[in-house]
Amino acid sequence: MAAHLQGSLFDQTDEIRLGPLTDVRRTVLGDGAWIDTLPGWLAGADALFGDLAEGVPWHAERRRMYERTVEVPRLLSYYGQGEPLPHPVLERARDALSARYADELGEPFVTAGLCYYRDGRDSVAWHGDRIGRGAREDTMVAILSVGAPRDLLLRPAGGGPSVRRALGHGDLIVMGGSCQRTWEHAVPKTARSAGPRISVQFRPRGVN
Numbered sequence: 001m002a003a004h005l006q007g008s009l010f011d012q013t014d015e016i017r018l019g020p021l022t023d024v025r026r027t028v029l030g031d032g033a034w035i036d037t038l039p040g041w042l043a044g045a046d047a048l049f050g051d052l053a054e055g056v057p058w059h060a061e062r063r064r065m066y067e068r069t070v071e072v073p074r075l076l077s078y079y080g081q082g083e084p085l086p087h088p089v090l091e092r093a094r095d096a097l098s099a100r101y102a103d104e105l106g107e108p109f110v111t112a113g114l115c116y117y118r119d120g121r122d123s124v125a126w127h128g129d130r131i132g133r134g135a136r137e138d139t140m141v142a143i144l145s146v147g148a149p150r151d152l153l154l155r156p157a158g159g160g161p162s163v164r165r166a167l168g169h170g171d172l173i174v175m176g177g178s179c180q181r182t183w184e185h186a187v188p189k190t191a192r193s194a195g196p197r198i199s200v201q202f203r204p205r206g207v208n
């Protein structure tokens, strides 16, 4: 009941539809990094959450950390360049982002990484997306969030106060400029009861 009520308060439509990207708001972080945000870019976010929760081949991962192998605290799924995405609206989202940022980015978004945070114990630790070109070049990572909001925190890589954005319910954030190498981001665990959230990260070729 509570979950249903909360869902209906935020998102009163089952029709899954993207709004225009004209009202994106930029926040300059410093050191050449910025974020663009657009709350509620996607209408019908609860319906998309349900479709993705059911339809995506989610898997758990284990990673080696020093001497131990640990469970990655979220479920994952990855769609490389040219692979069909698990929902048609995600293809439209990727293409709309590519068009919106074509001049500034100079290349399209081509891959989609999906994360499923089952509850407040799931998280992603502080990091920059700098396994690939993000370590050396300015780039962009665009994230669409559906389901319950979770805080995405950003902080300068060299230390300093963090910036917080609560993301869920169809919200968009784009991390741009030098953000992946001069800043770090995280979705911390929370003791507050948190419902499940799915994030979709669109990235250009070679950024991960």
Ligand SMILES: O=C(O)CCC(=O)C(=O)O
Binding pocket: 113, 115, 124, 129, 143, 152, 185, 186, 187, 199, 201
């Ligand atoms: O779920 C999010 O919003 C962030 C995920 C993330 O930072 C990553 O997968 O690199």
Ligand SMILES: [Fe+2]
Binding pocket: 127, 128, 129, 185
């Ligand atoms: Fe990341």
